[in-house]
Amino acid sequence: MPDYQQIKAELEGIAIEDNPNLVSRKSRDFYWYSPILKAQLENVTGDLIVSPASEEEVIKVLKVAFRHDVPVTARGGGTGNYGQCMPLSGGIVLDMTKMNRIKEIHPGRVITEPGIICAQLDRELKEKSGQELRFHPSTTGQATLGGFIAGGSGGVGSVHWGGLRDLGNVLRLRIVTLEEEPRVMELTARDLLKVSHAYGTNGIITEVEMPLAPAYDWVDVIVGHESFMDAVRFSDRLAKSSGILVKEIAPIAAPVPYEYFTRHKPWLKEGEAVTVVMVAPHALAPFEALVKLMKGEIRFRSDEVESLRGIPRAYELGWNHTTLRALKMEPDAFTYLQVQYPGPDHVEKVREMTELFGDEVIGHLEFLRFDGAIQCSGLPLVRYTTPERLEEIIKIHEAHGCPIFNPHRYTLEEGGMKQTDELQLAFKKETDPKGLMNPGKMIAWENPDFDFKAGKNFLFKGLAEAGAE
Amino acid sequence: MPDYQQIKAELEGIAIEDNPNLVSRKSRDFYWYSPILKAQLENVTGDLIVSPASEEEVIKVLKVAFRHDVPVTARGGGTGNYGQCMPLSGGIVLDMTKMNRIKEIHPGRVITEPGIICAQLDRELKEKSGQELRFHPSTTGQATLGGFIAGGSGGVGSVHWGGLRDLGNVLRLRIVTLEEEPRVMELTARDLLKVSHAYGTNGIITEVEMPLAPAYDWVDVIVGHESFMDAVRFSDRLAKSSGILVKEIAPIAAPVPYEYFTRHKPWLKEGEAVTVVMVAPHALAPFEALVKLMKGEIRFRSDEVESLRGIPRAYELGWNHTTLRALKMEPDAFTYLQVQYPGPDHVEKVREMTELFGDEVIGHLEFLRFDGAIQCSGLPLVRYTTPERLEEIIKIHEAHGCPIFNPHRYTLEEGGMKQTDELQLAFKKETDPKGLMNPGKMIAWENPDFDFKAGKNFLFKGLAEAGAE
Numbered sequence: 001m002p003d004y005q006q007i008k009a010e011l012e013g014i015a016i017e018d019n020p021n022l023v024s025r026k027s028r029d030f031y032w033y034s035p036i037l038k039a040q041l042e043n044v045t046g047d048l049i050v051s052p053a054s055e056e057e058v059i060k061v062l063k064v065a066f067r068h069d070v071p072v073t074a075r076g077g078g079t080g081n082y083g084q085c086m087p088l089s090g091g092i093v094l095d096m097t098k099m100n101r102i103k104e105i106h107p108g109r110v111i112t113e114p115g116i117i118c119a120q121l122d123r124e125l126k127e128k129s130g131q132e133l134r135f136h137p138s139t140t141g142q143a144t145l146g147g148f149i150a151g152g153s154g155g156v157g158s159v160h161w162g163g164l165r166d167l168g169n170v171l172r173l174r175i176v177t178l179e180e181e182p183r184v185m186e187l188t189a190r191d192l193l194k195v196s197h198a199y200g201t202n203g204i205i206t207e208v209e210m211p212l213a214p215a216y217d218w219v220d221v222i223v224g225h226e227s228f229m230d231a232v233r234f235s236d237r238l239a240k241s242s243g244i245l246v247k248e249i250a251p252i253a254a255p256v257p258y259e260y261f262t263r264h265k266p267w268l269k270e271g272e273a274v275t276v277v278m279v280a281p282h283a284l285a286p287f288e289a290l291v292k293l294m295k296g297e298i299r300f301r302s303d304e305v306e307s308l309r310g311i312p313r314a315y316e317l318g319w320n321h322t323t324l325r326a327l328k329m330e331p332d333a334f335t336y337l338q339v340q341y342p343g344p345d346h347v348e349k350v351r352e353m354t355e356l357f358g359d360e361v362i363g364h365l366e367f368l369r370f371d372g373a374i375q376c377s378g379l380p381l382v383r384y385t386t387p388e389r390l391e392e393i394i395k396i397h398e399a400h401g402c403p404i405f406n407p408h409r410y411t412l413e414e415g416g417m418k419q420t421d422e423l424q425l426a427f428k429k430e431t432d433p434k435g436l437m438n439p440g441k442m443i444a445w446e447n448p449d450f451d452f453k454a455g456k457n458f459l460f461k462g463l464a465e466a467g468a469e
Numbered sequence: 470m471p472d473y474q475q476i477k478a479e480l481e482g483i484a485i486e487d488n489p490n491l492v493s494r495k496s497r498d499f500y501w502y503s504p505i506l507k508a509q510l511e512n513v514t515g516d517l518i519v520s521p522a523s524e525e526e527v528i529k530v531l532k533v534a535f536r537h538d539v540p541v542t543a544r545g546g547g548t549g550n551y552g553q554c555m556p557l558s559g560g561i562v563l564d565m566t567k568m569n570r571i572k573e574i575h576p577g578r579v580i581t582e583p584g585i586i587c588a589q590l591d592r593e594l595k596e597k598s599g600q601e602l603r604f605h606p607s608t609t610g611q612a613t614l615g616g617f618i619a620g621g622s623g624g625v626g627s628v629h630w631g632g633l634r635d636l637g638n639v640l641r642l643r644i645v646t647l648e649e650e651p652r653v654m655e656l657t658a659r660d661l662l663k664v665s666h667a668y669g670t671n672g673i674i675t676e677v678e679m680p681l682a683p684a685y686d687w688v689d690v691i692v693g694h695e696s697f698m699d700a701v702r703f704s705d706r707l708a709k710s711s712g713i714l715v716k717e718i719a720p721i722a723a724p725v726p727y728e729y730f731t732r733h734k735p736w737l738k739e740g741e742a743v744t745v746v747m748v749a750p751h752a753l754a755p756f757e758a759l760v761k762l763m764k765g766e767i768r769f770r771s772d773e774v775e776s777l778r779g780i781p782r783a784y785e786l787g788w789n790h791t792t793l794r795a796l797k798m799e800p801d802a803f804t805y806l807q808v809q810y811p812g813p814d815h816v817e818k819v820r821e822m823t824e825l826f827g828d829e830v831i832g833h834l835e836f837l838r839f840d841g842a843i844q845c846s847g848l849p850l851v852r853y854t855t856p857e858r859l860e861e862i863i864k865i866h867e868a869h870g871c872p873i874f875n876p877h878r879y880t881l882e883e884g885g886m887k888q889t890d891e892l893q894l895a896f897k898k899e900t901d902p903k904g905l906m907n908p909g910k911m912i913a914w915e916n917p918d919f920d921f922k923a924g925k926n927f928l929f930k931g932l933a934e935a936g937a938e
Contacts, residue, residue, distance in 0.1 A: 107599070108685055108714075108751035130576070130599065161711055168712030168755035189758035211714070211751050214683045216577055240841025242630055243603075243637030245577075245680070282577035282680050286637035289658030344813065344842075372709025372843045373813075 002068045002091075004048060010064045015051040015098065023049055026093055029080040033323060035335055035384055036408040037083060040463070044086045046073065046093035053098045055176065055184070055206040062182045062204065065092055065436055072178060073438045074200035076115060076147025079139035081320055083410040084151035084199045088440035089462040094204065096146055105129050108212055109171055114146025114205045121145060125212065132215035134161040134169060135247075138319035146205045149173070149196060156248045156278065156315040157213070158368040159239055164196055171211055175203030177431035185431075194427040199412060201438045201445070202428035218247055218278040220302035220314035223291055224269055228253035228363045229351055231273040232376075234294040236347050238277070239367040239374040244287050245280040250318040252276065253354075253363035256381065260325040263311045267300040273363075274299065276317045319379065322364045326381050335390070337361070338405040339378035339397055346376050349402055356400075359383070361393060378402075411458050413443045418452045420444040471537045471560075473517060479533045484520040484567065492518055495562055498549040502792060504804055504853055505877040506552060513555045513932070515542065515562035522567045524645065524653070524675040531651045531673065534561055534905055541647060542907045543669035545584060545616025548608035550789055552879040553620035553668045557909035558931035563673065565615055574598050577681055578640055583615025583674045590614060594681065601684035603630040603638060604716075607788035615674045618642070618665060625717045625747065625784040626682070627837040628708055633665055640680055644672030646900035654900075663896040668881060670907045670914070671897035687716055687747040689771035689783035692760055693738055697722035697832045698820055700742040701845075703763040705816050707746070708836040708843040713756050714749040719787040721745065722823075722832035725850065729794040732780045736769040742832075743768065745786045788848065791833050795850050804859065806830070807874040808847035808866055815845050818871055825869075828852070830862060847871075880927050882912045887921045889913040 008016060017023060027045040031037040047070075052058045065072045071091030078085055087093055096115035104111040105128055112121060118140040122132045135157025137143045148155075149170060154163035161169060170192050177183045185203070187194060195203045225231040231251035239249050257274040258265060268274065275296070279287045281303070291298055302308055317325070323336045341349040354363055362381040367374060382393060394404045409415045412424070425444045428437070435445055440460035443450045450458055477485060486492065496514040500506040516539075521527045534541045540560030547554055556562055565584035573580040574597055581590060587609040591601045604626025606612045617624075618639060623632035630638060639661050646652045654672070656663060664672045694700040700720035708718050726743040727734060737743065744765070748756045750772075760767055771777055786794070792805045810818040823832055831850040836843060851862060863873045878884045881893070894913045897906070904914055909929035912919045919927055 106751070107683075108749055166712035167710055167759060168714065168752050171751065171754065188754050190762070211712070214577075241636055242838040242841055243635035243680070245637065280577055282575070282640065283637050285640065285657050290636060293659070369711040372711055374841045 002047075002070045007048070007064055007068055007070065011050060011061060014057050014061065015053070017049040017051070018047070020045070023047065023093065026075065026078065026095060027087055029078045029083060029085055030320070030324075031081065031083040031086060031410070033081050033320070033327065033336060034408040036387060036390075037410060041083050041086055041410065044083070044088055044463070045090065046087040047090045049093045049095050051095040051098045055174075058094070058176050058204055058206055059182045059184075061092065061094060062176055062178045063180070066178055066180055066182075066434065069434060069436065071436050071439050072204070074146075074150065074204050076144030076150075077117065077139065077142040079137065079143040079147065080151045082407055082415055084441075085147065085438075086410070087438070088410070088460055091436075097144060099206065100144075103207070105131070109209060110212055111207065111209045112145060114149075114208050115144050117141065118143050118145055118148060122215070126215040130215055131212040133157070134211055134213045136315075138315050138321040140315065145208055145210070149208065150198065150200045150205060153197060154368055155319060158366070159246060159249050160369065161213070162369040165193065168211060170196060170208070172207075172209035173205055174207035175205050175431070177203060178436050179431070179433060194423050197412075198424050199438050199441045201412070201442045202424060202431045204437070216245075216280045219281055219284060220300070221277045221279055221287070221298060222257070222264065222267065222300035222314075223275045223277060223296040224272040224299045225275070225296050226272065228273040228354060230295070231275045232347055232350055232363070232365060234291070234296050235275050235365065235367050235376070236374065237294060238287075238290055241286075241290060244290065245283045246287070247278040247280075248276065248315055248318055249367040250276040250322070251363070251365050252317075252322060256322065256326060256362055256364065260329050261317055262329075264300055264317070269299065276314050278314050319366060323379060323381060333383060334381045335384045336379055336381050336407065337394065337397070338407050339380060340403045340405065341376050341378060342401065342403075343370070343373050343375040349400065350376065350378070352400055353397065353402060356396065357393070409457070410441065411443050411460075412441055413452065414458060471516075471539045476517070476533055476537055476539065480519060480530060483526050483530065484522070486518040486520070487516070489514070492516065492562065495544065495547065495564060496556055498547045498552060498554055499789070499793075500550065500552040500555060500879070502550050502789070502796065502805060503877040505856060505859075506879060509932070510552050510555055510879065513552070513557055514559065515556040516559045518562045518564050520564040520567045524643075527563070527645050527673055527675055528651045528653075530561065530563065531645055531647045532649070535647055535649055535651075535903065538903060538905065540905050540908050541673070543619065543673050545613030545619075546586065546608065546611040548606065548612040548616065549620045551876055551884055553910075554616065554907075555879070556907070557879070557929055560905075566613060568675065569613075572676070574600070578678060579681055580676065580678045581614060583618075583677050584613050586610065587612050587614055587617060591684070595684040599684055600681040602626070603680055603682045605784075607784050607790040609784065614677055614679070618677065619667065619669045619674060622666060623837055624788060627835070628715060628718050629838065630682070631838040634662065637680060639665060639677070641676075641678035642674050643676035644674050644900070646672060647905050648900070648902060663892055667893050668907050668910045670881070670911045671893060671900045673906070685714075685749045685751075687783075688750055688753060689769070690746045690748055690756070690767060691726070691733065691736065691769040691783075692744045692746060692765040693741040693768045694744070694765050695741065697742040697823060699764070700744045701816055701819055701832070701834060703760070703765050704744050704834065704836050704845070705843065706763060707756075707759055710755075710759060713759065714752045715756070716747040716749075717745065717784055717787055718836040719745040719791070720832070720834050721786075721791060725791065725795060725831055725833065729798050730786055731798075733769055733786070738768065745783050747783050788835060792848060792850060802852060803850045804853045805848055805850050805876065806863065806866070807876050808849060809872045809874065810845055810847060811870065811872075812839070812842050812844040818869065819845065819847070821869055822866065822871060825865065826862070878926070879910065880912050880929075881910055882921065883927060
C-alpha cells in the first residue's frame with residue numbers, strides 16, 4: 001500500500017478528496033449496463049481523487065505517482081459503459097473536470113481544456129461563433145470532451161462526419177507522460193491514433209483541438225413506421241440523401257419507444273417502430289417529402305410542441321440513452337450489444353438478424369458514415385437470461401458477418417478488434433514505462449502472450465488484488 | 470415573322486436590345502466545346518433581347534410572347550456547354566441578369582432573385598453571414614444561380630453535398646408560366662424535379678431559395694502523382710475520408726496540367742498527373758498526412774504563394790474549365806465527354822478505360838456524392854478526329870458499364886437519360902401550352918413518337934427554319 005499521507009503532503013495545493021464514499025462514487029461509470037461487468041467491477045474503487053486545475057498540476061501529480069508507484073486513472077464525466085475510467089488497481093483517480101477552460105475559438109476549430117462538458121462547450125461555441133462540435137455522445141450533458149476522445153468512438157453527428165478515429169475529426173491532442181520527469185507531447189493527424197480511444201492508458205490529455213461544424217437549431221423529429229424494417233429502410237434512404245442535412249438517424253423497434261420513452265408517449269403509437277431524427281431547420285421541407293415517400297408518419301416535432309420543458313432532446317433517446325431508458329423501467333430485463341453491420345448490404349444483414357432473434361434482440365440502429373459510405377451500427381437491447389446465451393447471441397451475429405464490439409468486457413482489445421494495437425502498445429512503452437496509467441485495460445501490456453483466438457476472457461489479476469475485500 | 474415593332478411597343482418600359490450583333494452575342498454559350506454542336510448551332514440567334522428587372526416585368530413579357538406566338542428562351546450568364554440557352558427558333562432571349570437582388574439571408578438558407586452571379590452571391594453571403602452556396606459551377610464568376618439550376622447538375626462542393634437533383638439541394642423555386650394570363654407557382658421538395666435542369670422549357674424562374682454551407686477560406690492545393698491511377702486512388706481515399714473537409718477533388722492526367730495550366734506551370738512537374746483540391750483551412754494537417762500516406766507530393770498551395778494575382782483559383786482548373794484550358798491552347802485538337810463510372814467499383818472502371826484508350830482519351834475526374842456514396846464522374850479530354858470515332862468511343866464506354874451524358878447534343882433527353890422525363894413533359898403541358906419556352910430542347914414535346922432506342926439523332930426542324938440563312 002502506497003503511503004497516502006506522504007502522497008497527499010506532496011500534492012499540497014492541488015484539490016484532493018479521500019472520503020471513501022466520495023472516492024467510490026467517482027470510481028465508477030455505467031458499467032452496470034452489463035450484468036457481466038456489474039459482477040466483475042462492483043467493488044472497484046480508487047484510493048484518492050485528485051482534481052488538477054492546470055497542466056502544471058497534472059505534471060506534478062504524475063511525478064508524485066511515478067515516485068510512489070501509484071496507478072493513475074483519468075476520468076471525465078464517468079459516462080463510459082465498460083469501466084473505461086474505473087481504477088482496477090485502485091490508486092489515484094485523476095478527475096479532469098476542473099480543467100474546463102475554452103482557450104481559442106476559430107472558424108472551423110476550437111482549442112480547449114479536456115475537462116469541459118461537451119454540452120457546455122457546444123453552448124458557448126454556438127453563442128460566440130455559431131458553431132458546435134461535429135458530433136457528441138448522447139451523454140453530452142455530463143461527458144467531458146477529453147473523456148469522449150479517450151473512451152468513445154462516435155455519436156450524434158457521426159451520420160455526417162464519421163467517427164473519432166477518422167482522420168480530421170480530432171485535430172490535436174496535448175498529452176503528459178507518466179515518467180520521472182513527465183514530458184508534454186503534441187499529437188496531430190495519424191499520430192492521434194496512438195491515444196484516441198486508449199482509455200488514458202498511454203497519456204493524460206491536457207489540451208484538445210477539435211474541428212467544428214455550423215450550429216443549427218436542430219429540430220427533433222420522431223417518425224413512425226409499422227415495422228422496424230420499414231423504419232430501417234427509411235433511415236437508410238434518408239442517410240443517403242446527401243442534400244438533406246440531419247445530425248442523427250436512429251431507427252428503434254417496438255416496444256421500446258412506446259414503453260420506455262415515457263415523456264414522448266403521448267405522441268407515440270403503441271406497437272410502432274420509430275426513427276429518431278435531428279433535422280436542420282432548412283432541411284425540413286425535403287425531409288417531410290422523404291417521410292411521405294417512404295410512407296412514414298411524423299409523430300413528434302420539437303418545433304411544434306408548446307414547450308420542451310421536461311421532454312428529453314432527440315439525442316437523449318438514441319445511442320446509449322436508448323438502453324438507459326429501457327434499463328430504468330425494467331432494470332433486470334435487459335442488457336445490450338454493440339453490433340456492426342458492414343455495408344453495402346447492411347440493411348439486409350439487419351433484416352436477417354431481426355428475423356432470427358425476434359423479440360429476444362430488439363432492434364436499435366445508429367446510422368453513420370464509415371470510410372465515406374453510409375452504414376449502420378447497432379445497439380440492440382437484449383432480453384437477458386444467462387451469460388451463456390449472451391455469448392451465443394454474440395457468436396451467431398459474428399457467424400452472419402456482423403462483428404460485435406463487446407460491451408461486456410473492460411479491456412481495450414476484447415471490447416474492440418480482438419487483437420493487439422501495436423501503435424498504442426508501443427506508445428505506452430514510451431509514455432508509461434512503469435505501467436501505471438489505468439492498469440488492466442490494455443491486455444497487450446499486461447500479458448503480451450495472451451492468445452486472442454483461444455476464446456478465453458482476460459482476467460486482470462490486479463482487479464482481484466485491489467477489490468474492496 | 471412576328472411583328473417585332475408591335476412587340477417592342479407592347480414591352481415599353483422594359484429594357485430591350487435588337488442590335489443584331491449584340492443579340493447574336495447573347496444568343497450563344499460554350500456550345501463550341503463540341504465540334505458537332507459547333508457546326509449545328511453556329512447560326513442560331515434570337516431576334517430580341519429582353520431584360521426584365523422584376524417578376525412583374527417577366528409576367529408582362531410572357532403575356533406579350535403568348536399573344537404574338539413568340540418563342541422565349543431564358544438566359545443567365547450563358548455558361549452552358551450544349552446550347553442550353555440558345556434560341557433554336559429565334560424569338561425573345563430573356564436575359565435574367567438584371568434580376569440579381571438578394572432578398573433574405575438566414576442561417577442555412579438564402580432567398581434571392583435568379584439572375585445573380587454565383588460568385589457575387591457567395592461574396593455577399595460570406596461577408597454578411599459567413600455562409601456560401603453548398604456548391605457552384607467552375608464558371609461561378611459568370612454563371613447566374615438560376616442558370617445553374619436550369620442548366621447545370623453539380624459542381625464545386627458536390628463531393629460533399631451531391632448534386633442539384635438531390636432532394637434538399639434546392640429549397641424552393643418560384644416560376645412564371647407562359648399562358649394568356651401567366652401564373653406564378655412555388656415549387657418545393659420533390660416538385661422541384663419538374664423544372665430543375667429543364668433548360669427553362671417549362672417555367673421562368675423568378676425567385677430561388679437555396680440551402681447554404683459555412684464559408685471557409687478554402688485553400689487551393691495541387692498534389693502530384695507519378696501516374697493518373699495513383700492520383701485517382703488518392704482522390705478516392707480522400708473523398709471517403711469523411712473527417713477531412715474538402716470542397717473539390719479532381720484528378721487530371723498528364724499532359725494536361727503541365728501543358729495547359731499555364732499560370733501554375735512554375736510549380737508543376739512535366740509528365741505528372743495532379744489532383745486539384747480545395748481544403749478547409751482546419752483540415753490541412755490531416756490532409757497533408759493523407760497525401761504523405763498515399764505517396765503524393767504537394768506541388769502548390771494557395772496559402773503559401775506570395776500573391777494569387779493572375780493565378781486562377783482551383784475551381785477554375787476543374788470541371789469544364791479543365792477542358793477550356795486545353796481548348797484555349799489547342800483549339801482544334803480536343804473535345805470532351807461526360808462519363809459516369811458507377812460505384813462501388815468506379816476506380817476499377819476508370820482504370821479499364823484509361824488502359825483501353827491511352828492518350829486518345831485523357832483522364833479528368835470529378836469526385837462527388839451520388840445517392841450518399843462516393844463516386845466519380847469524368848470529363849475526359851478526347852483527341853478529336855472524326856464524329857464517327859467520337860461515337861465509337863462513346864459506345865465503348867457504355868459497353869463497359871460507363872454511361873455517357875452526351876455533351877454533343879442540344880436536347881434534354883439525348884444529353885441526359887435518353888428517355889422521356891414524364892414529369893417535366895407533363896409540367897410543360899401545364900405551363901407552356903403553346904410550346905414557346907426554349908423550343909427544340911425537349912424531344913418528348915416536339916416529337917412524342919421519337920424512338921430513343923433507334924440510335925438516331927433528333928433534328929429539330931425549327932433549327933433549320935430559324936437559322937440565319
